[in-house]
Amino acid sequence: MTQAAVQTDTIEMTYREAVKQALRDAMKRDERVFLMGEDVGRYGGCYAVSHGLLAEFGPERIRDTPLSESGFTGAGIGAAMAGMRPIVELMTVNFSLLALDQILNTAATVRHMSGNQFGVPLVIRMATGAGRQLAAQHSHSLEGWYAHIPGIKVLAPATLEDARGMLWTALQDPDPVLIFENVMLYNMTGKLAADAGPVDIDKAAVRRAGRDISLITYGGSLWKTLEAASALAADGIEAEVIDLRSLRPLDDATIMASVGKTRRAVIVDEGWRSGSLAAEVGMRVVEQAFWSLDAPIGRVCSEEVPIPYPRHLENAAIPQAPKIVAAAKAALGRA
Amino acid sequence: MTQAAVQTDTIEMTYREAVKQALRDAMKRDERVFLMGEDVGRYGGCYAVSHGLLAEFGPERIRDTPLSESGFTGAGIGAAMAGMRPIVELMTVNFSLLALDQILNTAATVRHMSGNQFGVPLVIRMATGAGRQLAAQHSHSLEGWYAHIPGIKVLAPATLEDARGMLWTALQDPDPVLIFENVMLYNMTGKLAADAGPVDIDKAAVRRAGRDISLITYGGSLWKTLEAASALAADGIEAEVIDLRSLRPLDDATIMASVGKTRRAVIVDEGWRSGSLAAEVGMRVVEQAFWSLDAPIGRVCSEEVPIPYPRHLENAAIPQAPKIVAAAKAALGRA
Amino acid sequence: MTARADKPHLSREHMLELLRQMIRIRRFEDKCAELYTQEKIRGFLHLYDGEEAVAVGVIPVLEKRDRIVATYREHGHALVRGVPMKTVMAEMYGKQEGCSRGRGGSMHLFDAATNFYGGNAIVGGGLPLAVGLGLADHMQGHNLVIACFFGEGAVAEGEFHESLNLAALWGLPVLFVCENNFYAMGTALAISESETDIHRKAESYGVVSEAVDGMDVVAVEAAARRAVQAVRENRKPYFLECRTYRLRAHSMFDPQLYRDKAEVEARRKNEPIVRFQGWLQANQMIHPEDLSRIEAEIDAEIAEAVAFAETGTWEPVEQLTRFTYAESDASAIGKMP
Amino acid sequence: MTARADKPHLSREHMLELLRQMIRIRRFEDKCAELYTQEKIRGFLHLYDGEEAVAVGVIPVLEKRDRIVATYREHGHALVRGVPMKTVMAEMYGKQEGCSRGRGGSMHLFDAATNFYGGNAIVGGGLPLAVGLGLADHMQGHNLVIACFFGEGAVAEGEFHESLNLAALWGLPVLFVCENNFYAMGTALAISESETDIHRKAESYGVVSEAVDGMDVVAVEAAARRAVQAVRENRKPYFLECRTYRLRAHSMFDPQLYRDKAEVEARRKNEPIVRFQGWLQANQMIHPEDLSRIEAEIDAEIAEAVAFAETGTWEPVEQLTRFTYAESDASAIGKMP
Ligand SMILES: Cc1ncc(C[n+]2csc(CCOP(=O)(O)OP(=O)(O)O)c2C)c(N)n1
Numbered sequence A, B: 001m002t003q004a005a006v007q008t009d010t011i012e013m014t015y016r017e018a019v020k021q022a023l024r025d026a027m028k029r030d031e032r033v034f035l036m037g038e039d040v041g042r043y044g045g046c047y048a049v050s051h052g053l054l055a056e057f058g059p060e061r062i063r064d065t066p067l068s069e070s071g072f073t074g075a076g077i078g079a080a081m082a083g084m085r086p087i088v089e090l091m092t093v094n095f096s097l098l099a100l101d102q103i104l105n106t107a108a109t110v111r112h113m114s115g116n117q118f119g120v121p122l123v124i125r126m127a128t129g130a131g132r133q134l135a136a137q138h139s140h141s142l143e144g145w146y147a148h149i150p151g152i153k154v155l156a157p158a159t160l161e162d163a164r165g166m167l168w169t170a171l172q173d174p175d176p177v178l179i180f181e182n183v184m185l186y187n188m189t190g191k192l193a194a195d196a197g198p199v200d201i202d203k204a205a206v207r208r209a210g211r212d213i214s215l216i217t218y219g220g221s222l223w224k225t226l227e228a229a230s231a232l233a234a235d236g237i238e239a240e241v242i243d244l245r246s247l248r249p250l251d252d253a254t255i256m257a258s259v260g261k262t263r264r265a266v267i268v269d270e271g272w273r274s275g276s277l278a279a280e281v282g283m284r285v286v287e288q289a290f291w292s293l294d295a296p297i298g299r300v301c302s303e304e305v306p307i308p309y310p311r312h313l314e315n316a317a318i319p320q321a322p323k324i325v326a327a328a329k330a331a332l333g334r335a
Numbered sequence C, D: 001m002t003a004r005a006d007k008p009h010l011s012r013e014h015m016l017e018l019l020r021q022m023i024r025i026r027r028f029e030d031k032c033a034e035l036y037t038q039e040k041i042r043g044f045l046h047l048y049d050g051e052e053a054v055a056v057g058v059i060p061v062l063e064k065r066d067r068i069v070a071t072y073r074e075h076g077h078a079l080v081r082g083v084p085m086k087t088v089m090a091e092m093y094g095k096q097e098g099c100s101r102g103r104g105g106s107m108h109l110f111d112a113a114t115n116f117y118g119g120n121a122i123v124g125g126g127l128p129l130a131v132g133l134g135l136a137d138h139m140q141g142h143n144l145v146i147a148c149f150f151g152e153g154a155v156a157e158g159e160f161h162e163s164l165n166l167a168a169l170w171g172l173p174v175l176f177v178c179e180n181n182f183y184a185m186g187t188a189l190a191i192s193e194s195e196t197d198i199h200r201k202a203e204s205y206g207v208v209s210e211a212v213d214g215m216d217v218v219a220v221e222a223a224a225r226r227a228v229q230a231v232r233e234n235r236k237p238y239f240l241e242c243r244t245y246r247l248r249a250h251s252m253f254d255p256q257l258y259r260d261k262a263e264v265e266a267r268r269k270n271e272p273i274v275r276f277q278g279w280l281q282a283n284q285m286i287h288p289e290d291l292s293r294i295e296a297e298i299d300a301e302i303a304e305a306v307a308f309a310e311t312g313t314w315e316p317v318e319q320l321t322r323f324t325y326a327e328s329d330a331s332a333i334g335k336m337p
């Protein structure tokens, strides 16, 4: 399980630090592992995640790249095919579009096209999400969109445990795994077990148990959803909060078990509404648990607009706790 | 309306020819219009769509480009912002990934980021779809995926009328419009009114009326769905077939009117199942017409696999009439 | 300073104007930095401190009808181009009165009135756009020049390569201005390019190129004159590399671990304003009163711009989704797609 | 023919082997074209007719441990590399016995046993991959050479630029082999590149480069020896441009409107097999019996390959979704994600 451990020694740290520990740990455990991306070394990582690693592991294994997203992502694919275990950092999802050909047309297809002779054990990390007033070109949330692609796996660590633990598991995977770190979480602090280590990457987690409605979410939205769940509890509504953790593949069983119990669901997802991951999750519930539903499924997504710069508009564009509360109440007929 | 006209003079032609007529017509009507892309000129277009246009309009307006998808798509954006009306041909959707940064980060955002000072009246055409045994890198159906992006519009002409008529309407649009032509339709022949011209691009079309179930689809899958509807009719099931025509924005009203009547729906979409456009359409039905539904919504999409080369596997990977029939029967409890 | 500039432009008045524009950018940005710490300005803020001679040397050489494409480090370009300072400042505040209606912020200054095609936050993303503006001009025959600014970091991107080839192949009137400040965030040039003599890359596309001391506003201006004239006459691209230096952090988040303080200090001694001002003084072309007058005028302009931004209005939340698409009628306002 | 190749390799036996490999590719592909019209082979089929001297000149110079990245026009490369002809043919049929288990077809020949990293149908897509293979070798210290083949059309892609820079910047052992056949589909070189002297582009990355007559197998081999040796010794990239010509259509769908029949006919006179065979004959290095023996052997090999493909098996439809992900256990077969 990935819940915060309270039994053993715990250490207070940030999400950023948890990712860094995961990187350091992986570099130490396996000399085939290396980190490559723009400004991961001398600059210390654009979100300071890899700060200090260059001094520890040197410039060959903490490899600063030129601004060549397609080139170095492809280089990661090639290195993975030849026995290395690269971690490619794409700085942010906004720039990953430049590497999409390599991700979709090469990384995701090589195993199949080669009849299982070659695989691409590559991990690609990137920051995702809005909330820092970076405007239309720097605020995308495309992890759900990436989850459309067969041949890759997509992870969204929302907790310190997952930030710390998913990387190693992803590195063991024989296929490409994309890890999306929400930019708003890097400064989040919490307690992590001193001996925290790898976690599974197959199962969704019930982050809060409840009987009245299932709130299904992941990544940065998890915390807003938990906040909404608290607010709902004050009104006597016990929401169950599911953290998907893996966006591809999706853990249908955990979702259906929850909805089977609560009979109502709202999905919260920072992607644009049309074609969101929320639509996929909702559709699966319809396909697999239609007869358990007591009300239409709701979703809280981003508005269909490039993210605007001013704070009040940015806040209004992306999911927030009050909207989640409202959607939950609507699904419960308590609007 | 976009239904085949039978009242006036009609001419038998292919879908390819209808697209070409649309191109020629646009070039003649507006001298700001030009076509640019790989092999559109001297080669005659990789699917022979633009064959003959170079001779008629010359190399400035039928502009062969180098293999530089990002570069010439961006050049189309710039030219559109400066008063031209470019039609960029991206040969096939498979190569459009190389231009995705320009499409998503520039074309789709400029109007918003500039506070409405600049717009991008650009049309991007590309071939899409599987069925020609071109294997994993040449068989994508990503039009539904593109429909996630706010700031662009996405069209999928399935009929000769739409192949002929959507281009001009798209060129009048002040914002970027992507037109996806399914590769399996180019050789399709049919009758087109001699005076066929521009058509609306806002409304879905009811291609077959029926009372028992709504089959919702678009593009290349329309014909398989109509085939399925005929098969169902033989079993006494009257399916209504909706051709979405525009994938972004979606015409919710037409969809809901149909589902409100039939109370059952199956969505057919050649995209990979997870995160498909079918999920979005299904989710909208759940949000807007849940209480009219008598059964779970079904979907027939592509299997979650890069498209394999052998014909029997390719056929099994993408939607086919028998699968649509089966899904419809399942939704009707007649499995 | 170099003495290569055409004599006619070496008038005292012109010299003072060059100085004034550089100081104007510097002081405006100093104010921005201050407002950033006050959280009036948010998001990313990239300052041009040390690089002013590039925009000031190049942009006034362009004509009004010419077009400009810039990057996320574009306050200087916008100001020199004539985008009103108050609308630039209001944009940084995110107010409706901003030059991009507040939607864009620091990285997305746009201004149709001055043919200022933005502010682009994707490194290299503006290059294909500039090619397209050039293509439009090529087809329309307006005899414009398109000036496209980008950092040396963008040179490693595939879009740089595709854009140079297209512009050269099709004979498009694009002036590529590489602002080589020797760092892309924390990545020094030698860590991003196997060939660090950037302007030589233009040769492999058959594009005429020149490298110039980008800390010397007179030299930049002289080179820009040659370049703009060549583009306008030959209807072909031209590549101008301006070697400069960013004296401040990349953005407000950058702890500058990647370079020594001493390196920055050494460069600061040679920074374009100090240098040009010193030269003007040594040549008795400027008097202390000139400087105080210029500074007073600029300070007043800045104060006015801040006041304008402060009193600007926030776009109502109901209008959130506007400008995703063009509005055919007023009823479209606030409508979701 | 050039006489520049190192003498030791000019043995009669070696010459006959070069000729044999070229004829082997040609005849194999002639058969493929025939099978295509019979609809045994489907999808896109890109023939190498006229370009055989490139693969035959370069690939045998590589060692077994070296790695190869190719394009969608890669039958010749696979055959010369030693991918068994019968598994190549079975792949074209889409049979389970194919070298990519039938999943890839003509454009996606893969073979782990011979370090053949595919067949890539995205123009330019293989270049970053080759850089990555080179990076792995650089970090693992195996002293390999990575040979990466691509057409001159790929040179316009941004990925070309990014890949050359990365390989040069990081000192990676990649041999870039540009198969310049002067057309990218119907687009002649002069319509896609402002600078048509391709190998000179390598200079702007500081990569050593050479252009060679790609219709002369001996010249190609000699250049390849120099290149491979340089890469192996210096652990740096090398750029080899082979100037060649595609005598057939781009693919089976191409009506070749973009070039004159006369141009093709003129080039055919100089095609590598005729030319090399003529030279061998003129120098009495080949006897008519040699040729008939070679042809007979090849025909037998082809007949066997076709028989193998014909009797191959179709993958059961239940296994459709296999190989999307690795299979941890047998029960994964047929499981949907
Ligand atoms: C495609 C892309 N990749 C990465 C980034 C993040 N980033 C922003 S600025 C920058 C450095 C750019 O350096 P340079 O082009 O030299 O311009 P400078 O900032 O020095 O003016 C980077 C890596 C980005 N904005 N776009």
Ligand SMILES: Cc1ncc(C[n+]2csc(CCOP(=O)(O)OP(=O)(O)O)c2C)c(N)n1
Pocket: B038, B067, B091, B095, B098, D073, D121, D122, D123, D124, D150, D151, D152, D153, D154, D155, D179, D181, D183, D184, D185, D246, D250
């Ligand atoms: C990125 C991309 N764009 C377009 C295509 C379509 N296409 C296939 S081959 C080809 C021409 C490539 O020419 P070149 O690189 O010279 O190789 P050649 O076919 O001449 O061997 C094109 C445009 C593609 N496969 N990939």
Ligand SMILES: [Mg+2]
Pocket: C151, C152, C153, C179, C180, C181, C182, C183, C184, C185
């Ligand atoms: Mg720089």
Ligand SMILES: [Mg+2]
Pocket: D151, D152, D153, D179, D180, D181, D182, D183, D184, D185
């Ligand atoms: Mg070629």
